[in-house]
Amino acid sequence: MDDFKTPDEFKDACGYTLENDVWYPRVTKIVEIKAKPALYYFYAKMPNYRAAEQVKEQSAVEGTMIHEAAEAILMGQKPVIPYSITPSMAAFAEYLLDNNIEVDPKHVEVRLKSDEHKYAGTLDAIARIGGKLGILDIKTSQEIYRDYNIQTSAYFYAMKELFPELSTRWILRIDQSRLCMNCGAALRAKGGREQVKIKWDDPFMRSCKHEFGPLVGYIELKELHNVENDFEAFLGAKRLWEWEHEEWLKKIGYLK
Numbered sequence: 001m002d003d004f005k006t007p008d009e010f011k012d013a014c015g016y017t018l019e020n021d022v023w024y025p026r027v028t029k030i031v032e033i034k035a036k037p038a039l040y041y042f043y044a045k046m047p048n049y050r051a052a053e054q055v056k057e058q059s060a061v062e063g064t065m066i067h068e069a070a071e072a073i074l075m076g077q078k079p080v081i082p083y084s085i086t087p088s089m090a091a092f093a094e095y096l097l098d099n100n101i102e103v104d105p106k107h108v109e110v111r112l113k114s115d116e117h118k119y120a121g122t123l124d125a126i127a128r129i130g131g132k133l134g135i136l137d138i139k140t141s142q143e144i145y146r147d148y149n150i151q152t153s154a155y156f157y158a159m160k161e162l163f164p165e166l167s168t169r170w171i172l173r174i175d176q177s178r179l180c181m182n183c184g185a186a187l188r189a190k191g192g193r194e195q196v197k198i199k200w201d202d203p204f205m206r207s208c209k210h211e212f213g214p215l216v217g218y219i220e221l222k223e224l225h226n227v228e229n230d231f232e233a234f235l236g237a238k239r240l241w242e243w244e245h246e247e248w249l250k251k252i253g254y255l256k
Contacts, residue, residue, distance in 0.1 A: 004248060007248065007251050007252045010245075010248045010251075010252065011023055011252060013029075014026060014029045014245070014248075015029065015120060016111070016113075016120040018111075018113055018120060023252060023254060024113055024114075024118050024119050024120040024254075025118075025119055025120070025238075025241065025242075025254075026119070026120060026121055026122075027119055027120070027121035027151055027154045027155065027234075028121065028151065029241070030119060030154075030234070030237055030238050030241045031147060031150050031151050031154075031234070031237055032241075033237050033240050033241040033244060034147060034150070034237055036145075036147065038145065054191075054192070055190075055191035055192060055193055056191065057191075058191040058192045059190050059191035062084070062085070062140070062190065062191065063140040065082055065084075065085055066085050066088060066089070066138075066140045066174050067124070067138055067140070069081055069082075069085060069089050070089070070092055070138050070174060071108050071109050071124065071125070071138075073089070073092065073093055073096070074096075074103045074105070074108045074125055075103075075105040075108050076105055085176070087176045087214075087215045087216050087217040088174050088175060088176040088217040088218070089174075089217070090217055091174075091176070091216070091217025091218060091219050092174055092217065092219055095219040095221075099129070099221070100129075101127055101128075101129050101136075102127060102128040102129075103125050103126070103127045103128075103136070104126065107123075107125060107126040108124070108125045109122065109123070109124065109125075110122070110123040110125075110126070110159075111123075112155060112158040112159055113158060114154070114157060114158040117157075117235065117238070118254070119154060119158070119238065120158075121154060121155055121158065123135065123137075123155050123159065124136055124137050124138045125138075126159065126163065126166070127170070129170065129221075132167050132168050133163065133165045133166050133167060133168075134156075134166060134167060134168035134169050134170055134223075135152050135155045135156050135159065135166070135168075135169040135170070136169075136170050136172055137151070137152050137155070137169070137170070137171050137172070138172050138173075138174060139171055139172070139173045139174070140173070140174055140175065141173065142175070142188065142190070142195075142197075143173075144171050144173055144220065144222050148171050148224070149169075149224050149230040149233075150230055150233050150234045150237060151234075152169040152171070152224060152230070153169070153227050153230035153231040153233075153234050154231065154234045155169075156169055156227050156231070157227075157231055168223055168224070168225075168227075169223070169224040169227065170221055170222065170223050170224065171220075171221070171222045171224065172219065172220070172221050173218075173219070173220040173221075173222075174217070174218075174219060175188070175217070175218045175219075175220075176188075176215055176216060176217045176218060177189070177197070177215070177216065177218065178212040178213055178214065178215050178216070179212065179213055179216060180208060180210040180211060180212055180213075181211050181212070181213050182208050182209075182210065182211055183198070183202075183204055183205045183208040183210070184205070185197060185198040185205050185208065185210055187210070187212045196210065242255060
C-alpha cells in the first residue's frame with residue numbers, strides 16, 4: 001500500500017480531476033515507474049539521501065522558474081526575468097527568433113487527456129518548426145534523456161485527434177553554464193551545487209586547470225522519432241503503474 005492517507009490525497013498527488021468529476025492519472029506520474037539509472041547515479045554520488053533531496057527540490061524550483069519564463073515568452077509576453085536565469089532566457093529568446101519557431105499562445109501550457117487510454121497531462125506547447133507541427137516539451141535537465149520519448153508520445157496521441165496535422169515531437173532543452181576559456185569544459189550550477197562537465201576521453205580537458213568565463217545560456221533542440229514504438233512503451237509503463245497502485249485505484253473507482 002502507498003504512503004497516502006486518503007483517496008483525495010492520492011488523487012491530488014497522482015492525477016487530475018477533469019470535467020464531470022472524472023479523474024485520470026498524470027503522464028509524468030506514470031512514467032516515474034520506469035527505472036532511471038542517471039537518477040540513481042546522482043543519489044550514489046551525494047553524501048546522503050537528505051542532501052540529494054535538497055538538491056532535487058532546489059533544482060525543481062529553478063526549473064519551474066525557467067519553465068514559467070519560457071512559456072510567458074512563447075505566449076508573447078514580456079515577463080520579469082529573475083537575474084539568476086537571465087543568460088538562459090536571453091539565449092532562448094534569441095533561439096526562437098533565429099529558428100522561426102511558431103507557437104500559438106492558445107496552445108501553451110495546455111491540459112490534455114486521452115479518454116481512450118484514461119490519462120491526463122499538461123503540455124508545454126504545440127509548435128511549428130520547419131513546416132512541421134509537433135509537440136514541444138521544455139526541459140532544464142543536464143541532457144536530453146531517452147525517457148522523454150515515452151512522456152511526449154503520450155502527449156502526442158492525446159492531442160492527435162484535436163490536431164490531425166500533428167506529425168512530430170521535439171525536446172527543447174534550456175540550460176546555462178560557465179565555459180572554460182582553455183578547454184571548453186562547462187561549469188554547471190543546479191540545485192545549489194556546481195558540476196564540471198568534461199569529455200572523459202579528452203586528456204586535455206581532464207588535465208586542464210580550468211578558468212571559467214561568464215555565465216552563458218545554451219539551447220538544444222532535438223526531434224524525436226518513432227512515436228508508435230514510444231507509445232507502446234508508455235502503455236506498458238501505465239499498466240505497471242496501475243498494478244503498483246491498484247488498491248488506491250480501485251478505491252477511487254478508476255479500476256474495477
